[in-house]
Amino acid sequence: MTDADAATFIEVARSGDPARFALVTERHRRELQVHCYRMLANYEDAQDMTQETFLRAWHKRESFKGHAAPRTWLYRIATNVCLDFLEKREDRTPQDSEVLYLQPYPDRMLPEDPQESVVARETIELAFIVAVQHLPPRQRAVFILRDVLGWPASKVAAALGLTVASVTSALQRARVTMRGRLPGRRLEWRGAELSKDERGVVKAYIEAHERNDLDGLAALLREDLRFAMLPEAGTTTTTAKDAVDGWVSGGLFRRGHDDWRGIATTVNRMPAAALYLRTPGEPEYRLFAIAVLRVEDGKIAELTGFDATGKPWLGLPAAL
Numbered sequence: 001m002t003d004a005d006a007a008t009f010i011e012v013a014r015s016g017d018p019a020r021f022a023l024v025t026e027r028h029r030r031e032l033q034v035h036c037y038r039m040l041a042n043y044e045d046a047q048d049m050t051q052e053t054f055l056r057a058w059h060k061r062e063s064f065k066g067h068a069a070p071r072t073w074l075y076r077i078a079t080n081v082c083l084d085f086l087e088k089r090e091d092r093t094p095q096d097s098e099v100l101y102l103q104p105y106p107d108r109m110l111p112e113d114p115q116e117s118v119v120a121r122e123t124i125e126l127a128f129i130v131a132v133q134h135l136p137p138r139q140r141a142v143f144i145l146r147d148v149l150g151w152p153a154s155k156v157a158a159a160l161g162l163t164v165a166s167v168t169s170a171l172q173r174a175r176v177t178m179r180g181r182l183p184g185r186r187l188e189w190r191g192a193e194l195s196k197d198e199r200g201v202v203k204a205y206i207e208a209h210e211r212n213d214l215d216g217l218a219a220l221l222r223e224d225l226r227f228a229m230l231p232e233a234g235t236t237t238t239t240a241k242d243a244v245d246g247w248v249s250g251g252l253f254r255r256g257h258d259d260w261r262g263i264a265t266t267v268n269r270m271p272a273a274a275l276y277l278r279t280p281g282e283p284e285y286r287l288f289a290i291a292v293l294r295v296e297d298g299k300i301a302e303l304t305g306f307d308a309t310g311k312p313w314l315g316l317p318a319a320l
Contacts, residue, residue: 006066013061021061025054028071030111032078038123038144039082041133043103043313049085053078068155075149076159079141083160086137099133100231102126104267104292104306106315123148124268126292126304131181135174142167143174198271198295199264205293205300206262206273218244222299229289229305261285261320267292274308276320284319 012020032053036046057077064073089101105124132140141160145151146167151159153167160167194202201220208216221240228236238246259278266272272292276285287308294302308314 006069009070010064010066013064018058021058022054024070025057025074028074029054030109032074034105034110034124035075035078035144035149036082037105038129038132038148039079039137039140040085040101041099041103041129042101043105045085045101047313049081050078052081052085056081072155075145079145079159083137083141099130102130102133102230102304103311104272104290104314105129106313107266107269108315109313110269125270125294126268127182127294127302129268131178134181135177138162139170139174139177142170143178146171147175194266194271195295197298198293201295201298201300202264202271202273202293205291206264206275209258209260209262209273209275212258212260214244220300221303222296222301225300226302227304231307259285263316263320265290265316267314271295274314274316286319287316290314290316 009024012024015021029050033046033050036049036053037043040046040049053074057074060077064070068076104126110124132143135143138160142156142162145156145159146153153164153171156162157164157167162170205217205220208214208220218240221243223239224237225240225243226237227243261276261278263274263276264271265274267290270292272290274287275289275291277288278285290306290308292304292306293300308316312318
């Protein structure tokens with residue numbers, strides 16, 4: 001940002017005009033919301049904290065002196081808003097592999113700016129988001145600001161009220177934890193497009209539901225499948241047969257009796273299937289769940305299911 005741009009922002013901030021202030025800050029909403037989502041792993045909380053960021057920025061507008069770009073200033077506020085929120089959410093800190101407050105992130109809400117969108121897409125996969133949640137809040141903030149956004153240590157230290165040495169130490173510890181949570185996988189993530197394999201597996205997954213073909217569904221699952229159905233507790237590693245048998249015994253499927261339809265989609269830049277269920281006597285298929293898949297060598301290696309009812313922000317039709 002040029003000095004003239006910073007001067008313009010200062011002038012707008014000093015004007016006391018909330019409409020003008022909103023105009024110059026609103027363009028950062030999507031990238032700030034993705035930032036809050038990385039911090040919090042919950043789409044609805046991220047929405048709320050992004051709004052809180054803009055409110056806090058308005059009330060603190062006199063503190064903007066132009067020493068940093070307005071975008072940097074807003075990220076600093078958003079990070080501290082999230083840290084304040086996390087202090088109140090300590091009772092929801094994940095244990096082991098559980099992140100019960102995890103929600104999917106709709107791809108349509110990623111930043112529209114190509115450069116920002118690339119950064120968002122590379123660090124939005126569920127495995128990455130879950131791993132980040134196992135960092136203590138301040139380590140989490142340091143890791144995201146340093147390794148995701150690429151801020152220098154001095155800028156991170158100023159944003160969080162830390163020394164450069166403590167930022168460096170926190171980053172080293174965070175990297176060790178992240179490598180342990182993501183063994184054998186890169187800390188940089190996928191591009192924007194699904195592969196042919198991924199598209200084919202999603203199509204087959206939906207068709208197996210629509211045929212009520214549980215054997216066909218089992219054939220799509222890797223034998224060491226990792227499965228979670230949020231917000232229920234527990235991520236399990238199971239065989240394909242045991243997974244399907246568990247879904248039947250748990251009431252997720254009634255062999256030969258369920259009437260499903262599905263839509264292929266993406267969330268968190270990952271292949272996903274939105275599943276619709278029609279119960280006896282009902283004329284419509286109602287949105288039931290969204291299954292987010294990680295596909296390896298043509299098989300589903302990880303399946304994370306989310307209750308999709310009452311979540312219009314997913315951008316999916318409520319009924320078919």
